[in-house]
Amino acid sequence: MIEVKNLGKKFKNFWALKNLNFKLEDGEVLGVVGKNGCGKTTLLKLIAGILKPSSGKVITNLKVISYIPEKPILIPELSLEDNLKYFASLRKISKERIYEEIKYFELQVHMKKKTQELSKGLQQRLSMIIALLPDPDIILMDEPTSGLDAESKKLIVNRIRKLRESNKTVLYVTHDDEEIEKVCNKVLILDEGELMFFGSVEDFWKKYERYIYVILEGNNEPLLVKIEELKNLRNVMHVRSVGIREFLSGGVNLEINGKANFIKTHGD
Ligand SMILES: Nc1ncnc2c1ncn2[C@@H]1O[C@H](COP(=O)(O)OP(=O)(O)OP(=O)(O)O)[C@@H](O)[C@H]1O
Numbered sequence: 001m002i003e004v005k006n007l008g009k010k011f012k013n014f015w016a017l018k019n020l021n022f023k024l025e026d027g028e029v030l031g032v033v034g035k036n037g038c039g040k041t042t043l044l045k046l047i048a049g050i051l052k053p054s055s056g057k058v059i060t061n062l063k064v065i066s067y068i069p070e071k072p073i074l075i076p077e078l079s080l081e082d083n084l085k086y087f088a089s090l091r092k093i094s095k096e097r098i099y100e101e102i103k104y105f106e107l108q109v110h111m112k113k114k115t116q117e118l119s120k121g122l123q124q125r126l127s128m129i130i131a132l133l134p135d136p137d138i139i140l141m142d143e144p145t146s147g148l149d150a151e152s153k154k155l156i157v158n159r160i161r162k163l164r165e166s167n168k169t170v171l172y173v174t175h176d177d178e179e180i181e182k183v184c185n186k187v188l189i190l191d192e193g194e195l196m197f198f199g200s201v202e203d204f205w206k207k208y209e210r211y212i213y214v215i216l217e218g219n220n221e222p223l224l225v226k227i228e229e230l231k232n233l234r235n236v237m238h239v240r241s242v243g244i245r246e247f248l249s250g251g252v253n254l255e256i257n258g259k260a261n262f263i264k265t266h267g268d
Pocket residue numbers: 011012016034035036037038039040041042043
């Protein structure tokens with residue numbers, strides 16, 4: 001369990017996070033969403049204990065916390081294998097446990113390569129292993145899949161699912177709507193340091209109403225419409241769903257704790 005109570009962070013005279021309140025149970029995966037600079041990394045760092053709160057507190061009964069920063073922290077001159085050996089030696093992790101993760105993340109053939117020579121995806125897989133070796137109860141990840149190749153992304157997303165199945169608590173920053181819908185059971189939306197929404201994906205759509213994109217015959221421009229309006233439309237050529245992030249960035253203006261207050265068509 002993690003409970004965040006009246007949590008705030010001030011840098012000089014600027015509040016990067018203001019009065020956040022939410023609670024996560026064990027085994028929940030929270031997607032942290034919001035525009036650049038809205039305080040996502042600050043929130044993870046406060047929970048990790050890297051930053052001290054300026055107001056409020058983080059309460060948890062869980063002991064081992066792993067934080068995976070956006071840019072992996074690895075020793076560039078050492079091989080993948082030696083990086084793992086080094087980090088494992090700090091925690092007395094068994095060889096079997098290390099090999100289990102190497103196999104899962106399909107890194108066997110890259111063991112002798114220096115980490116500075118590895119692609120971003122391989123570096124991120126290695127970073128995940130290092131963070132998971134101590135068997136953390138809470139895993140905090142800052143955009144773990146952003147800008148990665150499809151294979152690395154798949155392995156990381158599936159590993160997050162496995163963490164959820166083994167009752168771990170995961171908070172991760174993501175810009176990917178598909179991941180939010182498929183991996184996260186809760187979503188937290190920040191807007192300029194304030195909590196705009198916290199709850200399940202289903203509750204988000206209950207609150208803001210579900211929208212879809214439709215393409216009508218003779219018009220290539222997708223239209224954003226409420227799902228129940230579909231039955232009133234003629235000559236529909238194509239329909240596709242809208243994810244939370246796309247919804248937020250597609251011209252929909254949400255008031256904090258309010259309803260969507262205007263809609264415009266995609267691409268305007
Ligand atoms: N150490 C710091 N000192 C001063 N200001 C900071 C510090 N760390 C973050 N900030 C500011 O706090 C705000 C929130 O930053 P944060 O990195 O948490 O945002 P973010 O949502 O993670 O952004 P991004 O999506 O770009 O990574 C930003 O305005 C940032 O400039």
